[in-house]
Amino acid sequence: MNKIKTIGLLGTGVIGAGWAARALHTGINVVASDIDPKMEDWINEAVENALPSLQSLTEGITLPPKGKLTFTTDPISMSQQVDFIQENIPEVLDIKRKSLKSIAEVTNKEIIISSSTSGFMPTELQQGMTFPERFIVGHPFNPVYLCPLVEIVGGKETSDKVKKIAKIFYESMGMHTLMLRKEVPGHISDRLQEAMWREILHALNDDIATTGELDESIVYGPGLRWSIMGMNQIYMIAGGKGGARHFIEQFGPALKWPWSHLKAPELSNEIIDRFVEGVEAQSQGKSIREMEKIRDECLVAIQKVLSKHNMGAGKTLNEFKKKIESINKKS
Ligand SMILES: NC(=O)c1ccc[n+]([C@@H]2O[C@H](COP(=O)([O-])OP(=O)(O)OC[C@H]3O[C@@H](n4cnc5c(N)ncnc54)[C@H](O)[C@@H]3O)[C@@H](O)[C@H]2O)c1
Structure with a gap:
């Protein structure tokens, strides 16, 4: 190989x-x-x-x-x-x-x-x-x-x-x-993740939401979609019949409104406590190992579903399988 x-x-x-x-x-x-x-x-x-x-x-x-x-x-x-x-x-x-x-x-x-x-x-x-x-x-x-x-x-x-x-x-x-x-x-992905995390810390600092509410806003909505197509293709679909052009015409102007911050808030003890205590409460007494086990089982299940549609990480899994099968045939 x-x-x-x-x-x-x-x-x-x-x-x-x-x-x-x-x-x-x-x-x-x-x-x-x-x-x-x-x-x-x-x-x-x-x-x-x-x-x-x-x-x-x-x-x-x-x-x-x-x-x-x-x-x-x-x-x-x-x-x-x-x-x-x-x-x-x-x-x-x-x-x-x-x-x-x-x-x-x-x-x-x-x-x-x-x-x-x-x-x-x-x-x-x-x-x-x-x-x-x-x-x-x-x-x-x-x-x-x-x-x-x-x-x-x-x-x-x-x-x-x-x-x-x-x-x-x-x-x-x-x-x-x-x-x-x-x-x-920050390469590519961490830049994207950090932009979101910065907003999370602002929301905690400004007492807009708890860590649990912020995670809900991801898990039940956008997060569910991201492993299938990523943000750009998902937005294209959200443009309906007009696709990407309609989407950007409709939501593009909002980019100029002060929805998001460019700088992170000062990491005060209060904000650190809100973050740490918030996520610990969300874990409901489960250890990190237990949380990892749940995360891993779901990650496997998601990739298996994606493989049926040859999408995202499921496509990687299918390609890996094909590669191994061809090596095994040759040997
Ligand atoms: N944790 C993440 O989610 C994540 C994701 C992607 C990349 N990374 C990157 O991976 C790297 C490691 O992160 P991590 O989360 O595994 O850290 P970690 O703190 O869990 O592990 C670091 C390990 O390095 C060892 N170490 C320290 N100095 C050393 C040395 N001179 N020689 C040999 N070992 C030494 C420490 O004993 C420790 O076991 C970082 O550069 C981080 O940015 C982290």
Whole structure:
């Protein structure tokens, strides 16, 4: 399928563990590294928790044997055993730059190094790195083992060949790759999400709604539609017979009205409390693990429905199935 047999993870928190679960399930070995030795138990538990939903999602697909997971607290040792490195350490520019630089110094120039960063641009991260042309951003979505999207972003020094190899590799793990035309802070998807979250924080700050009411405004309406078509196509349909043109003529003028804010509100203790207490009340005593289980079961069910219509993430699942079937036929 591809020459990348082992992925190395730098940082094994929420995102690192998600990459591990996806890679192992699709037959890729994982060498996980984290400076905190306690993360070994965490990653093992996270991979185990992800398994039932991954099995359900890929039901009917004859996948290669599962990959092998090993853990080390030595990132340098990790970098010397792997074919591709995915960095998932905290979103702090200096820490990322320093760690990436030290990893790059000791790895073969053929090894692609990818960062899961939510917001930094690849050009910022590849500065001063040995062989910066093999560096990209590969931005995933939580949970990485169930959300197929990965945004691939190249920096000023990244080679096109590296972006293409990364695309093939991520797709071999059942992902949907979105190749960004330009690097911008926050890539594409996080910019969209942040615009919405900023409005949420304003609504909390101005006491317009609780976190529960704000989530209701998404879950029962627009959120239900977004996984099928995304906002632009959904708006086209909302234009009725007149389609997109009628829609923009009707609602375009409202963009000039002061409905939304450009700047985030000051993060006062009050607003933080409203956010944290609000979402905790919404969970009705359920633990994060229990909430994750519900989220994952629904994510699988949604993708199975979408696959029947060959839409969105369901299309990715169908393409992955076809790819695996063709590999299995050849072997
Ligand atoms: N959480 C999300 O929803 C999400 C989504 C997409 C991308 N990301 C990005 O992924 C990255 C990681 O986020 P996360 O939520 O998994 O963070 P996290 O805090 O859960 O995990 C970070 C891990 O990195 C380890 N670490 C810290 N410094 C290290 C070092 N020098 N070497 C090795 N390990 C080190 C920590 O011990 C910790 O286990 C960030 O860049 C973030 O922007 C996060």
